[in-house]
Amino acid sequence: MPKKEQFSNAYSEEDLKTTEVLDAITEALLSKKANDITVLDVSELTTLAEFFVICHGNSDVQVKALADIVEEDVLNKCSEKSWRKEGGSSRAWIILDYVNIVVHVMSEEKRNYYNIEKMWNDAKITHIKDEVN
Structure with missing residues (x-):
């Protein structure tokens, strides 16, 4: 089972749902x-x-x-569908918008070129790794 840091202090029901969706996303990607994988x-x-x-x-x-x-895991585990999906036909950069969470699945070439992490370098960054117990 993957080990991850907690992403937020979930106090409200909406925060709990966001954390649940975020966990489902990272687990699916792993x-x-x-x-x-960077959050x-x-x-x-x-x-x-x-x-x-x-x-x-x-x-x-x-x-x-x-x-x-x-998409499949978030729907099955959290009963949430993406609000919007872009780039499915090109397969170089697919964006899944879950309103509070936006997932960018990219080719390595696109990721290096657009360097989203650098554009948002003031954000708190968490690297997700699959760690064995």
């Missing part, structure tokens, strides 16, 4: 071997979202598989 806590920096989850795949097939498993 299950399909996403590369360099940016942007809640103090913007009203766009509370968290950005960024990762990349090794191929366009893996990028699609990562996005698909996130």
Whole structure:
């Protein structure tokens, strides 16, 4: 089972739901071997979202598989559908918008070029790793 840091101090029902969705997203990405899963806590920096989850795949097939498993697991575990999905046909950068959480699944080339982490360098950054007990 993956070990992760807590992402927020969940006090309200909405915070608990956001944390539950965030956990489902990161677990899904880990299950399909996403590369360099990074969670940016942007809640103090913007009203766009509370968290950005960024990762990349090794191929366009893996990028699609990562996005698909996130959608499937979040729906099954949290009963939440993405509000919006962009980039599914290109498979180079797929965005899943869960309102409070925006997931960016990218090719390594796109990730290096756009460098979202650098644009939001004031955010609290958490790197997600699959650690064995």
